[in-house]
Amino acid sequence: MSITVAKRMAAAAAAIAMLMSFGAMAADEQAVDEEAAMALARREDCLKCHAVDKKKDGPSYKSIATKYKNKPEAEEKLVKHLTTGPVVKTAAGDEDEHRIPKTKDEKELRNIIRWILSR
Ligand code: HEC
Structure with a gap:
């Protein structure tokens, strides 16, 4: 795997992790x-x-x-x-x-x- 691909994948994983934590926050906030x-x-x-x-x-x-x-x-x-x-x-x-x-x-x-x- 080239370094650029690995970097892109890492960035994508970070973005997904961020989205998931937003999701969890939204669920917490449901009254x-x-x-x-x-x-x-x-x-x-x-x-x-x-x-x-x-x-x-x-x-x-x-x-x-x-x-x-x-x-x-x-x-x-x-x-x-x-x-x-x-x-x-x-x-x-x-x-x-x-x-x-x-x-x-x-x-x-x-x-x-x-x-x-x-x-
Ligand atoms: C007849 C007694 C009884 C009634 C009525 C009862 N429960 Fe339970 N409940 C238990 C027991 C005993 C456990 C323990 C399960 C275990 O730790 O194995 C339990 C466990 C639970 C758990 C935790 C499960 C877990 O995975 O740790 C929840 C949540 C729960 N009950 C909610 C409710 C709710 C909501 C009601 C009403 C709809 C209810 N219970 C009615 C006896 C009862």
């Missing part, structure tokens, strides 16, 4: 509707097993936010977690399929995930 998130959590019984800052049957939302801190794929992963109902282990050691919320509104699901991730 979280806290009221809607709480309403969904109450309606769908999430709070039976989760609290913001203490462990119940499931991990606290704060500990989930810590676990996924600086992981750009967190939102996708957790939306998938909510929509597919994977088998999870409760604090008591039982295994059960995770609750799948009745709402299929992706905006609503993303909002509660963003809210959890911003605890």
